[in-house]
Amino acid sequence: xxxxxxxxxxxxxxxxxxxxxxxxxxxxxxxxxxxxxxxxxxxxxxxxxxxxxxxxxxxxxxxxxxxxxxxxxxxxxxxxxxxxxxxxxxxxxxxxxxxxxxxxxxxxxxxxxxxxxxxxxxxxxxxxxxxxxxxxxxxxxxxxxxxxxxxxxxxxxxxxxxxxxxxxxxxxxxxxxxxxxxxxxxxxxxxxxxxxxxxxxxxxxxxxxxxxxxxxxxxxxxxxxxxxxxxxxxxxxxxxxxxxxxxxxxxxxxxxxxxxxxxxxxxxxxxxxxxxxxxxxxxxxxxxxxxxxxxxxxxxxxxxxxxxxxxxxxxxxxxxxxxxxxxx
Numbered sequence: 001x002x003x004x005x006x007x008x009x010x011x012x013x014x015x016x017x018x019x020x021x022x023x024x025x026x027x028x029x030x031x032x033x034x035x036x037x038x039x040x041x042x043x044x045x046x047x048x049x050x051x052x053x054x055x056x057x058x059x060x061x062x063x064x065x066x067x068x069x070x071x072x073x074x075x076x077x078x079x080x081x082x083x084x085x086x087x088x089x090x091x092x093x094x095x096x097x098x099x100x101x102x103x104x105x106x107x108x109x110x111x112x113x114x115x116x117x118x119x120x121x122x123x124x125x126x127x128x129x130x131x132x133x134x135x136x137x138x139x140x141x142x143x144x145x146x147x148x149x150x151x152x153x154x155x156x157x158x159x160x161x162x163x164x165x166x167x168x169x170x171x172x173x174x175x176x177x178x179x180x181x182x183x184x185x186x187x188x189x190x191x192x193x194x195x196x197x198x199x200x201x202x203x204x205x206x207x208x209x210x211x212x213x214x215x216x217x218x219x220x221x222x223x224x225x226x227x228x229x230x231x232x233x234x235x236x237x238x239x240x241x242x243x244x245x246x247x248x249x250x251x252x253x254x255x256x257x258x259x260x261x262x263x264x265x266x267x268x269x270x271x272x273x274x275x276x277x278x279x280x281x282x283x284x285x286x287x288x289x290x291x292x293x294x295x296x297x298x299x300x301x302x303x304x305x306x307x308x309x310x311x312x313x314x315x316x317x318x319x320x321x322x323x324x325x326x327x328x
Contacts, residue, residue, distance in 0.1 A: 077161070077187065083215035083228065087186035093237055097189065097212050101231045104255035105216065108229075108282045112146060119146070123307045127151070130306055134299075141298045142288050145306060149281040151314045153274040154321050155328055156258035157215075159281065160228040162317045163256050164213040166192070172316040175199070182240060188213045193240050195247060203291050206247040209234045216257075221280075224259040226328060231255045248291035257282045260328070272326060283310060 081087050088094050112119040112131045123130035130147040151159075162168050166179050175196045183191040189212045198204035209232050216227040234251040242249070261278040289298065321327075 079187065081186075082188050083213060085186070085188065085212065085214060088189040088212070091185050091189075093185065093191075093210060093235065096235070097210060097231075097233075100233045100253070101212055101214060101229070101255075104231050104233075104253065104284065105229060105257065108146075108255050108257040108284050109219075122303055123147075125307055125311075128307055128310055130310075132302070136295065137288070139295075140288060140290075140292070141295045142286060143299065143302065144286045145284065145302070147281075147283040147306065147310055149283070149310055149314060151279050151281070151318060153277055153318050154279050155277055155326060156226055156228040156260040156279055158321050158327050159258045159279050159314070159317050160213055160230045160256060161327065162320060163313070164188075164190075164211060164230045166190070168320075172313045174312070178243065180243075182208070182238065185210070191235070191238070193243070195243055196250075202293055203248045204244070204246060205250050205290065206242050207234060207250040207252055208236070208240055209252060210237075221259055221261075223261050223264070224280075225262055227257070227259045229255055229257045248289075250290055251288040252285065254285040254287075255283070257284075274322065274326065277326070281310075281314070 085094070085098065088097065091097075112121075118133040119131040120133070121129060121131050127150045128147065129149075130145065132143045132145050135142050135144065162172070166181060169179050170176055176194065177197045178195040180193045180195075181190055182193050185191060189210065191208075191210050193206065193208050195206040196204065211230060211232045213228065213230045216229060220227050232252060232254040234253070259280045261280060262272070263276055266272075266276065
């Protein structure tokens, strides 16, 4: 016989099927809301792992031979202008893109400190340290997040490359349903409409945002060889409606800031291999989820999902790069 919890999740109460939806008047208690979302996320992750295993099996016979120690990017990424914004400067959005990127870079470089500025650590797993500040706007959870991580075997550019380029996003972003490029502003600046899978009982969500990848040349940390960032920010420029007309729109500001570090005893000009590479990562985000969801449930989901996301994404990049030439 079906469990009470299963019937509850299915919207079956008192012998009748009811439609349980997200909202301040939802009949679903907060703990059940979180439990249902958690179950939905687990199912999506299981499906994604299966797809990834099948993809690997189809590639198992492919091998790389005579791989050089270093390589440069190909195609549009190889152009000197890539990562400078030079080709986007004539676009209407450029003043906003440039301003937000500089603001977010400054924000990423600020420490969490111990001076009562409200940062609370909520995840401490090996190299991963995650902090949040609890903030609500009109009853919506909008906690700023700041995460630090360090991984080996990849460069800052490689990490940002896989975060920025849309053709890889389905491989590491588990909830992604559809990603559409609304406008290619330049090779390093794109405008997206991104739709996420619905996770019952929450409403389906989407986001319209620009994404800009940039090389940073000033104020690098001591010992850093280079620094790259990807900044994403919501925009209503050329506003697009949801693809199905039913999505709740997310508003976000995100920066992924990465620095490549080499061994202290490295001598410039020596051949490099991947064991020489360390990538230091700072990830900052502020997300307005739109709609309505219980604050305690939303924070519980964030606490569970953000560390998993960072480990999944960085692990994916390491796996993608391990047999490829190093890209700076």
